[in-house]
Amino acid sequence: MATIKDVARLSGVSVASVSRVLNNGPKVSKKTIEKVLKVMKELNYTPNANARALVTQKSTTLGVVIPDLVDPFFASLANGVEQVARKKNMQLLLSTGLVTAESEMQAINLLIERRCDVMVVHSKKLSDQVLIDLANKVSGLVLIDRYIEEIAHRCVWLDNTEGGKIAARHLLALNHKSFACISSKYQIDDPLLRLQGFQNELQSAGVDIEPNLIEYGDPNLQGGEMATQKLLAYGKSFSALFVYNDAMAIGAISTLEDNGFKVPYDISVLGFDDVLLSRYSRPKLSTLNYPIEEMAMQAANIGLELSTKQVELNLNKNYKHIPRLVKRESTSFKSS
Amino acid sequence: MATIKDVARLSGVSVASVSRVLNNGPKVSKKTIEKVLKVMKELNYTPNANARALVTQKSTTLGVVIPDLVDPFFASLANGVEQVARKKNMQLLLSTGLVTAESEMQAINLLIERRCDVMVVHSKKLSDQVLIDLANKVSGLVLIDRYIEEIAHRCVWLDNTEGGKIAARHLLALNHKSFACISSKYQIDDPLLRLQGFQNELQSAGVDIEPNLIEYGDPNLQGGEMATQKLLAYGKSFSALFVYNDAMAIGAISTLEDNGFKVPYDISVLGFDDVLLSRYSRPKLSTLNYPIEEMAMQAANIGLELSTKQVELNLNKNYKHIPRLVKRESTSFKSS
DNA sequence: TTGAAAGCGCTACCAG
């Protein structure tokens, strides 16, 4: 592949001049520009980004760490970062880190090796301290979907507890009295906090939720189905079901209907996340909107700032987001 | 950030030696290894992949060009490539190119600048010739979801025509006599070929499909809904509907049911792609499985081979895939 | 087993 030297030689100028036209540098004669551009075209020249990154110490690259791309939630996250990359003429480097600390760490390390200017990291398993140390090393590091007080200015997160409360209020307002929950079996904060917020708000209204009406499963369609079966097997009736995420909620609806319950007439079902799926299901799923794409864009932009300016750490900055209730068809008023 | 020189200095050896332990090079004393590793840890040293890429002339990077990440189909494609990247200890570089030739070209160029060893490209708008020239320049280039005879050994593609035929056979076998189609309004090969295969097979069975019962729309939920409305507005009845993709098919089902038609009892609906959505819809969607993830993995592996070995161009190689019928609940036997 | 040194392709500084 042709290099800058080839271009220089064939156009009879110095590499310095070629570099100048490459970067729209100042003070280049029109004649030189034309000459060089012509040769570049002839040679089919493409500058080497690695060499550039090496000398400029910036890679024009945004890194993302997520578990995988198949989960639409993470795809949206990546897409958000991709959008700002595109706008800034940068590239998206993707690194997947599964549910273990080692795997997350490795994914991050690969991004550091590539010297990403910005890294948007979704980590659930790495400890606070490890992440804090990492932030110390990588100026453009931003955490998404996680809150660590010491580096709050690098955390873009959703208030899951508040989400649970909003869910409870919605169902309460719909005159429901008997509740069930499906949560995720994975021991990360999110499901715990959502459930906690939900229960707290219920208690404030004087309603308790029976422990046996809280089930756990894998956070996907099948998990929702199985948890619902267990719920039904228990035999105690309920009129409102709050589910950890949309995929599980759709699985739950499926199982409920298979068992003769009409949603929402017999049972209201409320999801969480508002992924594409929720608009495609029948009945269309009522859910809490998790603005992950915008959050990802915000995270990327914060990382960009952090990596360029030496921002003074304004610890007052707060990147907390509150989920928004999206009322569709799977929840309705309970006539008593 | 610490460099190899820092490590060399602090451990009292040459950079050459440090490089050797970094790469598990041969002939390094145990003592040196330990010393160097210790210092690397102390310094929190991370090698610079850009510098490495520059000197080795390989970036250990796999590039992917797709329109976006939000479409689950393309997310699966990217995920396939990501899997082989991970297995080979390489990284995924993502470049989005929307539906224009310029945009696709730019996305590809960015990947070339980065000197990706392998590029899996999904391009619908670039001309055959441009792609052929590109393949000439980039040894690891592979096209996915496209067939160009001159570079057949770099094309991993699906036989859309055959897909249409399979669809027709399925519906015919189910005793259907009157058909409708929903296609995509985008003028790329895929929808045309699918429709063509479908119609051809129908004709072979002596059945014609009325032109007014072929509608076009955006390839998403709303597009499917609108196309279905137009179909119904036309007033002519049909018992089987073949739809361009799953999202449109789900939109179609939604509209059909809103208009009092039961799927599949009144009308059978058959989708295409077999994305996640199709398993979540009610009724579960019968569709044609497009093994995009495996195809993406294959494409990545082919690119890897192409980029390393100087494979002799075995033009007999054929990477054609045939979609597989997945019968779920949205199609059923038509009792006449 | 180790070190010195050349150089990957490019930018940026300094002279001119």
Next chain:
DNA sequence: CTGGTAGCGCTTTCAA
């Protein structure tokens, strides 16, 4: 406005 040149951080001969 242009050219010469010193590196960026690393790998890889070639000698020792």
